[in-house]
Amino acid sequence: MVIPVDDAADPRIADYVRLRDSELRKSLEAERGLFIAEGEKVIRRAVATGHRLRSVLTTAKWLDRLADVIGDVPTYLVSDEVMRGIAGFQVHRGALAAVERPELPSVAGLLTGPGSGEGPPGRILILEDLVDHGNVGAIFRCAAALGVDAIILSPRCADPLYRRAVKVSMGAVFAIPYARMDDWYHGLGEVRAAGFRLLALTPDQSAVPLHEAELGERVALLLGSEGDGLSARWLDLADERVCIPMSPAAMARGVDSLNVVAAAAIACHGLMRGR
């Protein structure tokens, strides 16, 4: 069902309002139970992983190309100019979709349910207070590609379904199950009780190199933000602190850290050892 719209302020396309305003979008998307998928590839992946489209916003150029995925979803057709006015940025590959936000499992449900592989999760990431949507999206992409089974977010972590996270993840946020902790202070207890060994990733070079750490049947890698790293509490609660060995020569020259996505990529790869 194609509906031409010629005004960015048309109330029928209010789901797409002010896409760059992350504060406004946070409350709007929660309230309406939706998220935004950007670009043909991401929209297709959302549909392929069982998400329901509420509507699509696109331009004439993209309409034919999206025909099979749109089906009978209300599709608002706008000019390039109106598209720019709505989005406030150059829309990646000409289409946006408002998608039904799925209900997340509880942490307990996530740990006993199916992971992204076969059987319940054995290799998981737990992200503490990563507030940058791009970093969260990039970490989901690494984790999914390398075979991590599931991800748990601390209460303050950025939303993986925020437009930028979805886009940076290339849709990997749909491919890996995740849950959000209710309680930062006690949240790790539940994971340990489920039989997970907790490894805290730290830049501290006196920690055990990740590739030498004992992994066991179920292991959770705790990952903090680039600037502050993990909280003292989470470092204390971990069974072991692990590090990625850095070059002493580089450290002497002041290159003393990796960005959080690079560290996460190496850590996810290391976590897959022996599987």
Place this chain on the structure above:
Amino acid sequence: MVIPVDDAADPRIADYVRLRDSELRKSLEAERGLFIAEGEKVIRRAVATGHRLRSVLTTAKWLDRLADVIGDVPTYLVSDEVMRGIAGFQVHRGALAAVERPELPSVAGLLTGPGSGEGPPGRILILEDLVDHGNVGAIFRCAAALGVDAIILSPRCADPLYRRAVKVSMGAVFAIPYARMDDWYHGLGEVRAAGFRLLALTPDQSAVPLHEAELGERVALLLGSEGDGLSARWLDLADERVCIPMSPAAMARGVDSLNVVAAAAIACHGLMRGR
């Protein structure tokens, strides 16, 4: 020497003109033999690694803080507003410096000269046609932090001293020696002649997993862009094709690749095995 400037068009600050215009900057910086460092940390790292500042552009708020590093370098003092007008973006940590562009070694010089560690380079990256400055900067940061000895760029690779690359690298572009090939077609021959084993990183999962590849005394990892990967020629010229093992379950869900920085991080880490 502090020189107040109240007009963005003042010819004395022409080295800082149109910083977001990468085409203009490319010719301007080559012609004048300079590059731009952004932010206190990066400026300090440039100075600490022996680079000569031609001038600094900053605001009153940052002047005291930078006093020791500025010394007697001409320092143009502008208002916040003029700073925004010149830079066309929010300047990260209030200061820019125009820095003397050092002369690069030849590839032969790089391979026989000192690496970033002790002795001549034994572990190097060769980047083919990575045109995104952010990716080049991020890869330099990973490579330097993890102990890669040197980097060779194909003729079309983005300039590591372009402002965005320098910034994303957190100044790591100053910490790792690099050179640029004159000739893409024959360039790898010189590297092999210097005794390097050439490993081509490919997403092709039938290649040897990187962590199982034979490394030897001198090894060069060839890395292509995210979309196109390495050219057929470079793939053919390599001694071995290596891959980062991906999750079959994820590939079945359409998550079939890592971003180039994540892949580079894992590859650099893998390259350091047994050192």
